[in-house]
Amino acid sequence: MNNKKKNELIKNFENSKLMKLFGGQISNFNEDYVEIEVSKKEFMMRPAGMFNGATIASLIDIASYASALTKSSSGYYATVELKINYLSPAVGDKLIAKANVIKRGKLLTVVRSDIFAAINEKENLVSTSLVTLMCLQNKSKEIQID
Template identity: 60%
Template sequence: MDNARNKRLLESFERSEIMKHFGAEASIISDGYFEITVSKQNFMVRPAGMFNGSTIATLVDISSGYAAASATRQNSYFTTVELKINYLNPALGDKLIARAQVIKNGKRLSVVRSDVFSIQVKGEALVATSLVTLMQLQNRNNETQID
């Protein structure tokens, strides 16, 4: 991925109000791959101490959109068509990492796999896996949104 494209994706990510609210960081950006890290905050946690499923779903959706955007050279953005999540284990720990990888990058539709890991004392634990289908929309009005 060229530096200009990487910069535009990062700038878009930094404008995201929900990612600001989450205190999220874009950890790794490359062609067809996007990684987001968040630290635990009170609003993200269930009474039992694990991350809330809605936090995980949000990370899946956002990481998948940016992974799809990183796989195309066009000035376009993406909208989610379908999102399927399997919650595999309780999301215990102090951080979550969402790792999204494009599986199929078509002309209109992209399919992305996003895995979410919790960072625990004993290491990483896979807490959710997902499959997300996104539709590419043309940026006809020079909107600043990429994802």
């Protein structure tokens, strides 16, 4: 991945209002792959002490979008399908999203995103998903920031 693409991905991520709210950080990325970490905050939690499903779904969507951006040369992406399997309660100090492009087409890109809850750096898989994104062409010359 070239430096221009890396900078574009980081700029896009830093301008995400949802990631600012979540306090999300990109912990690792390369071509077709992104890891995002989100530390526990009270508004993300269910009364029983686990992360709520809305937080997980939002993190999946953003990580999938970011992994698609790692190789995109033009345009931006819109989610057209998001299927989540919640596998176990998301109990932990933070969530880690690991998103990997598994098929990239001219119009549609399919991403697998796994979410792990971590306690003392021990990760437990709590959800897995398939996300289909559609590449939309940006008519302006500016970088699309979402």
